[in-house]
Amino acid sequence: MSEPTLAVPVMLSLTPRARAWRRFRRNTPAVVSLGFLCALVLLVLVWPLLTPYGVNAITDAQFLPPSGQHWFGTDVHGRDLLTRVVYGARVSLLVGAVGAGVAFVIGVTWGAVSGYLGGRVDAAMMRIVDVLYSLPSIIFVIVLLTTVAKVLAAAMGPNAGPLAQLLLLFGGLGAISWLTMARIVRGQVLSLRHRAFVDASRVLGAHEARILWRHILPNVWGIVIVYLTLTVPSVILYESFLSYLGLGIQQPLASWGSLVADGAAQINPIQIYWWLVVFPATTLVVTLLALNFVGDGLRDALDPRGEK
Amino acid sequence: MFFLKRLLFLFPLLLVISFITFGLIRIAPGGPFDSNRVPATPEIERAIRAKYRLDKPLLVQYGYYLADLARGDLGVSTKYRNHTVNDIIGQAFPVSLTLGGLAFCFALGFGIPWGVLLAIRRGQWVDHALGLLSLIGVCLPGFVLGPLLVLTLAVRLEWFPVALWETPLHFVLPTVTLGALFAGKVARLVRESMTTTLQSEFIVAARAKGLSESAILIKHALRLALLPVVSFAAPMLADLLTGSFVVESIFQIPGLGGFFVNSSLNRDYPLLSGLVLLYAALLLLLNLAADVTLALLDRRVRYE
Numbered sequence: 001m002s003e004p005t006l007a008v009p010v011m012l013s014l015t016p017r018a019r020a021w022r023r024f025r026r027n028t029p030a031v032v033s034l035g036f037l038c039a040l041v042l043l044v045l046v047w048p049l050l051t052p053y054g055v056n057a058i059t060d061a062q063f064l065p066p067s068g069q070h071w072f073g074t075d076v077h078g079r080d081l082l083t084r085v086v087y088g089a090r091v092s093l094l095v096g097a098v099g100a101g102v103a104f105v106i107g108v109t110w111g112a113v114s115g116y117l118g119g120r121v122d123a124a125m126m127r128i129v130d131v132l133y134s135l136p137s138i139i140f141v142i143v144l145l146t147t148v149a150k151v152l153a154a155a156m157g158p159n160a161g162p163l164a165q166l167l168l169l170f171g172g173l174g175a176i177s178w179l180t181m182a183r184i185v186r187g188q189v190l191s192l193r194h195r196a197f198v199d200a201s202r203v204l205g206a207h208e209a210r211i212l213w214r215h216i217l218p219n220v221w222g223i224v225i226v227y228l229t230l231t232v233p234s235v236i237l238y239e240s241f242l243s244y245l246g247l248g249i250q251q252p253l254a255s256w257g258s259l260v261a262d263g264a265a266q267i268n269p270i271q272i273y274w275w276l277v278v279f280p281a282t283t284l285v286v287t288l289l290a291l292n293f294v295g296d297g298l299r300d301a302l303d304p305r306g307e308k
Numbered sequence: 309m310f311f312l313k314r315l316l317f318l319f320p321l322l323l324v325i326s327f328i329t330f331g332l333i334r335i336a337p338g339g340p341f342d343s344n345r346v347p348a349t350p351e352i353e354r355a356i357r358a359k360y361r362l363d364k365p366l367l368v369q370y371g372y373y374l375a376d377l378a379r380g381d382l383g384v385s386t387k388y389r390n391h392t393v394n395d396i397i398g399q400a401f402p403v404s405l406t407l408g409g410l411a412f413c414f415a416l417g418f419g420i421p422w423g424v425l426l427a428i429r430r431g432q433w434v435d436h437a438l439g440l441l442s443l444i445g446v447c448l449p450g451f452v453l454g455p456l457l458v459l460t461l462a463v464r465l466e467w468f469p470v471a472l473w474e475t476p477l478h479f480v481l482p483t484v485t486l487g488a489l490f491a492g493k494v495a496r497l498v499r500e501s502m503t504t505t506l507q508s509e510f511i512v513a514a515r516a517k518g519l520s521e522s523a524i525l526i527k528h529a530l531r532l533a534l535l536p537v538v539s540f541a542a543p544m545l546a547d548l549l550t551g552s553f554v555v556e557s558i559f560q561i562p563g564l565g566g567f568f569v570n571s572s573l574n575r576d577y578p579l580l581s582g583l584v585l586l587y588a589a590l591l592l593l594l595n596l597a598a599d600v601t602l603a604l605l606d607r608r609v610r611y612e
Contacts, residue, residue: 118610118611119611122611123314123317123611126595127317127321130588130591130592130595131321131324131325131328131588133543133591134325134329134584134587134588134591134592135325135328135329135332135584136329136332136333136568136572136580136583136584138568138569138572138573139329139332139333139336139572139580142336142337142572143332143335143336146336147335147336147337179543180539180543183539183540183542183543183595183598184536184539184540186539187535187536187538187539187602188535188536188539190609190610190611191532191535191602191606191608191609194608194609194610195608219504222500222501222503222504223497223500223501223504223536225500226496226497226499226500227497227540229496230446230493230496230497233446233447237449240449241449241553241554244451245569245573260449260451260452261449261451263452264449264451264452264455267452267455267456267459272459277452281447281448281452284447285443285444285447288443288446288447289440289443292439292443299500303504303507305504305507305508
């Protein structure tokens with residue numbers, strides 16, 4: 001008896017990761033968006049060399065509409081808005097990345113373990129999430145930024161005060177960002193763990209960690225990626241809320257959230273400085289759009305049900 | 309049985325939350341009667357502190373707090389000194405409950421059909437156009453959307469009142485401002501989970517049986533596709549029902565959100581503790597309700 005020949009031997013021998021990468025490369029919007037995000041990061045890094053305007057160069061040219069000289073116009077202090085937006089990307093991209101990173105690492109692990117083990121472990125782990133979610137976040141951030149920041153600044157040496165505050169702000173936002181992710185992943189895993197393919201794998205003798213990692217989690221990546229792309233704007237906007245209360249970053253530092261908030265403060269029925277809101281907000285939307293295309297591409301690439 | 313146990317477990321959990329909150333707000337520097345907040349002679353300050361028992365050791369203070377709590381008394385606000393916390397919550401909570409409930413209905417009422425539409429048109433121009441709109445919704449904070457709506461629909465077109473909280477017509481703009489962001493998020497979540505569900509074998513089987521597309525979507529696919537929305541919606545509803553600082557300050561609405569922020573900033577210990585307890589109780593109940601809903605939507609979900 002001869003071995004039946006496989007129709008597409010090369011494709012079947014691909015590992016899931018290689019197949020995912022092949023699928024991702026074929027997704028043009030995703031690849032273009034990834035390129036855009038990389039270019040944005042690069043632009044943020046080299047911008048000070050390209051622009052004639054200082055970030056905090058206060059001039060008399062207040063509220064200039066967009067023009068050839070000031071592409072995004074100028075703000076209340078006559079500063080070039082394009083330069084402010086690029087400068088603000090530092091804090092916003094970092095805050096978004098930290099929030100998404102924490103949500104991914106802690107949130108997914110916590111939710112997956114809780115949902116998979118179920119029973120008492122699930123009850124205990126989810127009640128911890130509930131308790132953390134209930135605590136007043138403003139007080140939490142105040143305690144971080146005052147009490148803990150002093151200790152941290154002392155440990156990091158002189159002049160480290162602002163840096164320690166920024167680090168703790170990132171830490172505090174990260175600490176809040178993973179809770180809902182854990183709940184969502186846990187809900188999905190609860191539904192997945194009793195399906196036939198999981199039982200099949202268990203009957204075949206796979207150990208728990210393998211079942212969770214190879215069989216259950218691949219079915220969760222889609223919703224994880226989507227919620228991560230939602231976490232990024234939430235964290236960026238929550239940072240601006242804290243800044244508005246005087247707890248986040250302060251002038252002359254800028255972030256997209258704080259720029260939008262400054263612009264929104266100028267909205268009035270008499271004179272509309274539309275560029276103050278439109279440009280920072282559009283930058284945020286475009287970045288998020290790119291992130292979403294990358295997310296969609298990743299989702300399709302990692303989809304265990306997708307075509308081979 | 310499981311849910312009865314969870315319900316009973318609520319009380320020790322609230323105790324833990326109140327204790328951590330109690331500790332946390334006292335670690336935060338500053339107090340409710342600092343001289344820069346309330347200028348007073350040292351004698352007066354001492355008398356006020358004694359009245360609020362702030363001169364006692366922390367654990368004794370917590371003991372008194374629990375004793376009051378057992379009688380249903382949340383104490384007297386240190387900032388609004390003629391008002392008990394019970395009064396403040398009693399006045400502001402119904403407002404936030406209405407606004408939050410409306411915003412929740414708006415978010416789900418728009419978000420779910422929107423997400424389903426995006427999923428069945430995935431990759432087509434409807435998905436791109438309406439998908440972009442949902443992303444804009446996710447990125448548009450209340451402090452931008454609110455003033456924009458007021459400026460266009462209230463000031464220019466005069467369709468809606470600019471602010472305040474009186475007739476149902478007053479409810480429209482705050483509801484949209486508060487709910488739009490969540491509607492966008494719900495739409496994104498539903499789009500993803502619906503896409504995944506529509507690839508399942510049982511949907512193929514339902515199609516093969518010759519069921520109509522709408523029956524497949526609503527009866528079969530939506531049930532499973534709603535699981536992540538349920539997990540997401542429970543904490544979201546707890547947030548919405550306890551008020552929004554931004555929306556309340558834009559529309560001058562006497563809700564709870566402002567008290568949350570101000571009591572934190574004023575170190576109004578009794579008011580903040582009371583609000584956190586209310587929020588925590590709501591959150592725990594809603595998460596319990598979410599777990600019940602998960603099990604109802606998908607019978608394979610087991611908690612034992």
